Amino acid sequence: MSCLRRTGSIFAKTVCSDGQTLPAPLQQFVRGIKPRWLPKSKSKIFYVREPTPIDPVEHEELRTMYFHYRTKLRAIRGFLRTQYDQKMAVIQKQSAKEDRDNIAEFQAIEGQVSQWNSRVQKVREELAAMEEEKRQQRAQWWQEREERRKQKQLARAQRKVVFNLEESKSFITLDTLDTEIEKMLNLRQDYNFAIDKQGNRIESDSAHKTETSQADDKANQQEAVKR
Amino acid sequence: MPRMPPKPNHLMIRFALYGCTNRPFNHIVVIQNRKNRNAKPLEQLGTYDPMPNANQEKLVAINFERLRHWLACGALCSKPVEKLLGLAGLFPIHPMSYITAQRNRKKAAEKEAEEKAAAETEKSESTAS
Numbered sequence: 001m002s003c004l005r006r007t008g009s010i011f012a013k014t015v016c017s018d019g020q021t022l023p024a025p026l027q028q029f030v031r032g033i034k035p036r037w038l039p040k041s042k043s044k045i046f047y048v049r050e051p052t053p054i055d056p057v058e059h060e061e062l063r064t065m066y067f068h069y070r071t072k073l074r075a076i077r078g079f080l081r082t083q084y085d086q087k088m089a090v091i092q093k094q095s096a097k098e099d100r101d102n103i104a105e106f107q108a109i110e111g112q113v114s115q116w117n118s119r120v121q122k123v124r125e126e127l128a129a130m131e132e133e134k135r136q137q138r139a140q141w142w143q144e145r146e147e148r149r150k151q152k153q154l155a156r157a158q159r160k161v162v163f164n165l166e167e168s169k170s171f172i173t174l175d176t177l178d179t180e181i182e183k184m185l186n187l188r189q190d191y192n193f194a195i196d197k198q199g200n201r202i203e204s205d206s207a208h209k210t211e212t213s214q215a216d217d218k219a220n221q222q223e224a225v226k227r
Numbered sequence: 228m229p230r231m232p233p234k235p236n237h238l239m240i241r242f243a244l245y246g247c248t249n250r251p252f253n254h255i256v257v258i259q260n261r262k263n264r265n266a267k268p269l270e271q272l273g274t275y276d277p278m279p280n281a282n283q284e285k286l287v288a289i290n291f292e293r294l295r296h297w298l299a300c301g302a303l304c305s306k307p308v309e310k311l312l313g314l315a316g317l318f319p320i321h322p323m324s325y326i327t328a329q330r331n332r333k334k335a336a337e338k339e340a341e342e343k344a345a346a347e348t349e350k351s352e353s354t355a356s
Contacts, residue, residue, distance in 0.1 A: 058326060065322035072319045073309075077298060084299030 236261060238302035240294070242275065243268065251277050255289060255308065257297045272297070275311065287311065 034041075172180050194202045239260040246252030253275040256268035273289035280286065294317070298304075304312065306323070313321040 058329075062322055062326055065325060069319055069322050076318065080295050080299040084296065 234261070238269070238297065238300065239305060240272065240297060240302050240308050241305035242307060253277060255311075257302055260303075270297070287315065289315065291317065 190204070192204050196202060237260055238257055240255065240257055242253040243256045243258075243265050244251060244253055245265070254268075254271050255273040255275055257270045257272060258266060258268040262268075270293060272294050273287065275288075276286045278285070289312075294312075304318075306321070309318060310321040310324050312318040313324060
């Protein structure tokens, strides 16, 4: 089948009698179905289809046959429906029985399970009580320990306080400062001593001796310079 | 808006055309009547190969158990399927099948009579000459 189809974007040029060229929509034959925008073809404008000839005898026969056919079909359908219903009823009965059995079985199992659960619960409660007791004991022990620790700390602090108070008695205050300075100035400390292997101090004989030895050293040095 | 008649909505047992160019092959499917021809069916009940094979047989396979089930559920059959099931023996023979056979018989008889008449005229002509 072929028909006229206008292609949207392509335009051909038509040459007029006076030599001018004008753009014109291109109409070309394309195979396919007639698009909606094309009008009825010129040759088909007044075309009316001839109705299909019906043989009246055959038609009457067909009519009666159809009636019979439909009746039979309805009967078959009804039969199938009843069969189906019977089948479903049997299945439903079976399923109901199965359900009952299942429920009984389930209840039996449930009873067993609940029994077991109660037994386990008892055991668990005992365990829990034991654990609780243990926990409390431990908590008590920890509390006692903490108390002991605190007491010890307190005692230590008190000792420290007492010690510090004792110490503070010998502190140098503004009043005693001058006397202390005086004391320190007057203090002579002699570090000229030896220590033996046992850590005993071996004092020198006397401060005088060291002075004489120093004088000797000086005299020796002067002699050496002279030479 | 004019009041529109209610649109039928029921299950259909009908053909779904598969195969390829110049090689039709049909599935017999249960499907909602408003769905497309090859839409996903509820169930495929069988196949129908309309091309005769080497032994001049058109092969059909139907799952009758499921077909009965769907018919009981109220599925309607399309005309070609009714014809096919009539030939298969589940339904009575479809009236249109009878009529087609009648027409074919009539055509064949006419053709035969024509041929006979032609043969007779030829014979008479040959005897006259």
